[in-house]
Amino acid sequence: MAFSNEQLERYSRHIILKEIGAKGQKKLLNAKVLIIGAGGLGAPVAMYLAAAGVGTIGIADADEVDLSNLQRQIIHATKDVGKPKVLSAKETMNEMNPDVTVNTYHTFVTSENIRKLIRDYDFIIDGTDNFPAKFLINDACVMEKKPFSHAGIIRFKGQLMTYVPGQGPCYRCVFKNPPPKDAVPTCKQAGVVGAMGGVIGSLQAMEAIKFIVGQGELLTGNLLTYDALKMDFRKIKLPHNTDNCPVCGKNPTITELIDYEQAECDGAL
Amino acid sequence: MTITVAGVKKEVKDDLTVAQLIIDENVETPMYVTVSINDEFIASGTFETTVLKDGDNVEFLYFMGGGC
């Protein structure tokens, strides 16, 4: 596949980078990334990956755009209120870059559909807002041997980590089991600054791009935390031993996916 | 003795337990925090009985569910 003149110009700032170049840009155009959740995190991830020319982007979300989403979910506009988020996100991505094929999944992810859904993709983005979905994505990615980026944001804080099969701990290695419903505050209860999604979501997009072009060091084996009020980033080294993990360990006890009780933020994935 | 908590060196009393450190550090949602000492996870049922040693490096890892 040769680049068109328009593509050479559109991706010139990538192509000039020695870490990406024409070869890396082709990898991006051939790559498939699935974004689960078209909200505060999913919006910037989708926009940066579309702009970067990731050739196939899947986006899964069951909800419609609500006015209260627009403070942070910058892929949607005022005219989109009431529209399925996946459609609104697809329209924005198509306007940004016609090179990108966008697959939409207007559904919640469940133990029934997730393994089939992720199988077609090279890298998965967890942009969900609830623990049942985060554990489901982790377990499904471990079982299907798919790399993914976990992230969470609340108030002025955020965190992310990257899982690559065989290269360090999974989300469950660190967090064992979902907390009971309402035990840990959600962003609807506690609030979140819109730009937090931008900071952490952009980092997730960066992990996906690095994974696709095969450059640099991923955030595997580490949890990056960001405290915006203190303007403090910390890269916390995670324990390396994953042997006893119930899903990615030596003798897994979790071999079937679990649908934990939904305790979602505001009905939004 | 001196320990490092979330990247910050602190002077603390000898025989400090993880459970007491969680109180002293005002850890949010203490029931649901993950603790690592010197890059090893501490089982959540053993915070009361795990005694810190001079030079230990303690990290608190928090659930963060938002993404909405």
Ligand SMILES: [Zn+2]
């Ligand atoms: Zn694991």
